[in-house]
Amino acid sequence: MVATTYSVKILGEDGWFDDTPVCDAWPLTTDANGNYWHQWTCTGALLNEDWEGQDENYAKLTVFPSGAKSHVVRSNTVKGYY
Numbered sequence: 001m002v003a004t005t006y007s008v009k010i011l012g013e014d015g016w017f018d019d020t021p022v023c024d025a026w027p028l029t030t031d032a033n034g035n036y037w038h039q040w041t042c043t044g045a046l047l048n049e050d051w052e053g054q055d056e057n058y059a060k061l062t063v064f065p066s067g068a069k070s071h072v073v074r075s076n077t078v079k080g081y082y
Contacts, residue, residue, distance in 0.1 A: 012049025013056040044082035
C-alpha cells in the first residue's frame with residue numbers, strides 16, 4: 001500500500017445548498033497502510049452558519065488515491081446552537 005493524500009472539510013448544511021467550508025484542512029497524508037486521523041479546533045463562530053435557529057454541520061472527507069478516482073465520505077449531521 002502507498003500513502004495517499006486527503007482533505008477534511010466542515011460544511012454547513014442548508015435546505016437549498018450547503019455552505020462553503022467553515023473549516024478545512026488540506027493537503028493531508030495517510031500513513032503507508034492508508035490509515036488517517038486528524039483533529040483541529042473550529043470555533044463556534046465559524047460553525048454558526050444559520051442566522052437564526054439551530055446550526056447543522058457535517059464533515060466531508062475526500063481521498064485522492066494515486067492513479068484512481070477520488071472518493072468522498074460524508075459524516076452524520078450535527079445540530080446545535082453555536
